[in-house]
Amino acid sequence: MSERVTAERVKAFAAAARVPIEDDAAARAARALDPTVRRMDELALQLPLETEPASFVAIARKGR
Amino acid sequence: MSDPALLSLTEVAAQIRERRLSSVEVTQALLARIGHWQPKLNAFVRIEADEALARAKEADAELARSGPKGVLHGVPLAHKDMYYFAGLPAGCGSKIREGWIASQTSSVISHLQDAGAIRIGALHMVEFAMGPTGHNAYLGPARNPWNTARISGGSSSGPAAAVAARLTYGALGSDTGGSIRIPANFCGVTGLKASYGRVSRANVMPLSFTLDTVGPLCRSAEDCALIAELIFGEDPLDPVTAGAPAWNKAATRRPVSSLKIGIPKRFYVDDLEPDVAAALDDTIAVLRRLGAKIVAVDLPDPKPIDAAAYVVLSVEATSFHAPWLRTRPQDYTPPIRARLESGVAFSGVEYLEALRWRGPALAAHLEAIGDVDIIVAPAARAVAPKIADTDPSGANANAIKEMSGFLRPMNYLGVPALVVPVAHSAEGLPIGLQLVGRPFGDETLIALGRAFQQVSDEHLRVPQLA
Numbered sequence: 001m002s003e004r005v006t007a008e009r010v011k012a013f014a015a016a017a018r019v020p021i022e023d024d025a026a027a028r029a030a031r032a033l034d035p036t037v038r039r040m041d042e043l044a045l046q047l048p049l050e051t052e053p054a055s056f057v058a059i060a061r062k063g064r
Numbered sequence: 065m066s067d068p069a070l071l072s073l074t075e076v077a078a079q080i081r082e083r084r085l086s087s088v089e090v091t092q093a094l095l096a097r098i099g100h101w102q103p104k105l106n107a108f109v110r111i112e113a114d115e116a117l118a119r120a121k122e123a124d125a126e127l128a129r130s131g132p133k134g135v136l137h138g139v140p141l142a143h144k145d146m147y148y149f150a151g152l153p154a155g156c157g158s159k160i161r162e163g164w165i166a167s168q169t170s171s172v173i174s175h176l177q178d179a180g181a182i183r184i185g186a187l188h189m190v191e192f193a194m195g196p197t198g199h200n201a202y203l204g205p206a207r208n209p210w211n212t213a214r215i216s217g218g219s220s221s222g223p224a225a226a227v228a229a230r231l232t233y234g235a236l237g238s239d240t241g242g243s244i245r246i247p248a249n250f251c252g253v254t255g256l257k258a259s260y261g262r263v264s265r266a267n268v269m270p271l272s273f274t275l276d277t278v279g280p281l282c283r284s285a286e287d288c289a290l291i292a293e294l295i296f297g298e299d300p301l302d303p304v305t306a307g308a309p310a311w312n313k314a315a316t317r318r319p320v321s322s323l324k325i326g327i328p329k330r331f332y333v334d335d336l337e338p339d340v341a342a343a344l345d346d347t348i349a350v351l352r353r354l355g356a357k358i359v360a361v362d363l364p365d366p367k368p369i370d371a372a373a374y375v376v377l378s379v380e381a382t383s384f385h386a387p388w389l390r391t392r393p394q395d396y397t398p399p400i401r402a403r404l405e406s407g408v409a410f411s412g413v414e415y416l417e418a419l420r421w422r423g424p425a426l427a428a429h430l431e432a433i434g435d436v437d438i439i440v441a442p443a444a445r446a447v448a449p450k451i452a453d454t455d456p457s458g459a460n461a462n463a464i465k466e467m468s469g470f471l472r473p474m475n476y477l478g479v480p481a482l483v484v485p486v487a488h489s490a491e492g493l494p495i496g497l498q499l500v501g502r503p504f505g506d507e508t509l510i511a512l513g514r515a516f517q518q519v520s521d522e523h524l525r526v527p528q529l530a
Binding site for chain 1: 259260261367368371372374375382386389390393402405406408409410411414416417418419420421422423424426427430461478502503504505
């Protein structure tokens with residue numbers, strides 16, 4: 001199974017954010033985050049097109 | 065006379081108001097106890113003995129002159145060192161903020177001060193509130209008063225340890241992924257994670273604006289209610305509280321016989337240590353005897369919820385810390401720097417997907433619970449582990465992450481949760497349960513917690529200094 005998060009991706013994103021990161025730290029972050037991103041891929045498939053973050057507030061108020 | 069430090073917040077506040085105890089007597093009693101326990105626990109980052117006694121003396125004089133300022137007149141309290149007091153330091157458990165002086169006071173602190181509370185010091189916390197164990201490589205770990213080789217839990221490590229050891233009558237902590245409930249559970253105190261948006265976070269150190277909540281850790285649900293009544297409600301300085309309902313004291317008296325309580329069929333009850341499983345069963349039996357209707361509920365799998373919460377927390381925390389990560393990365397301890405660095409690795413699309421999924425996740429949760437008022441579930445699979453076995457500098461990532469597994473989903477769902485001590489393990493460590501309410505149902509949790517504590521003495525047990 002291919003990795004979603006690689007050390008190269010972590011280093012590229014860190015560079016874009018201008019945050020310095022060592023090679024071993026990037027590799028460690030990639031290993032730690034990959035399962036989370038995989039799970040998020042599955043969740044994204046279930047998201048209705050019309051859903052925006054503020055829908056949470058409406059649902060919370062209705063669910064009292 | 066018995067030790068005033070052993071009174072509850074509700075009791076000591078009443079005794080000061082009624083002039084049966086002075087604020088100075090009470091403050092001296094706490095300071096004496098802190099003197100004995102602090103070397104063992106590392107629960108305080110600052111003990112302000114002289115200042116606290118001066119404040120207490122002033123409170124006593126004011127009481128004699130013009131009566132009580134409010135319900136907490138002259139009561140000494142200490143809070144997690146991330147609450148700002150104008151003109152005083154708030155180190156946030158870090159080297160980076162060591163010596164930093166706040167220019168504003170947290171809104172919730174102002175409410176407690178307006179009610180007459182006085183400050184006795186500041187409490188230990190995990191660096192920038194990023195970790196569930198109570199380790200802090202900069203300050204040293206806080207320790208569990210029931211067994212100092214065990215973790216206190218975190219990130220509100222000092223509040224839980226200090227409340228359990230009776231070094232403060234109550235403390236404010238914060239809960240972004242379990243940081244009130246984990247230490248409350250491990251130290252055997254009562255901790256309230258408020259509904260998202262019901263308590264102001266203004267001028268409190270932020271971690272994740274989508275998930276941050278603040279709330280009390282106390283010796284009982286009754287004491288939590290006393291603080292909640294003062295701090296809940298709308299605050300123009302924190303926009304997420306817009307339209308937030310004020311505390312409804314009457315709802316905290318709701319009879320247990322009117323409550324429908326759900327017990328998870330799976331996930332939250334899987335692979336429990338035998339002592340924890342027995343504590344859950346025993347508590348369900350007590351609640352049934354109190355008249356609650358008990359039903360089984362099939363809650364959604366918390367793992368995807370936890371994953372989405374992790375993305376949101378990581379990205380938002382890193383956004384707060386990015387300027388220091390660029391300019392002072394060496395001033396973070398290695399585990400916290402590693403966690404913050406990982407937050408850069410999520411894309412904007414992934415972050416927004418995690419935010420967008422929050423509504424549907426809450427809708428699925430509400431559909432699963434139907435008309436259930438409160439879910440009762442374990443706060444953790446096992447009792448507090450050893451400090452040496454959970455050092456975040458070591459290879460303990462999974463064990464540490466699992467500590468939040470039952471708890472972080474509630475931050476993402478925005479629902480309130482109250483941890484209540486219900487038993488002790490065979491080895492003498494506290495076991496707590498998590499009561500999870502409907503959105504904005506904080507008062508109902510207090511009603512159940514209070515009713516349980518009227519027939520249980522677990523919250524009255526006091527650790528002994530070895």
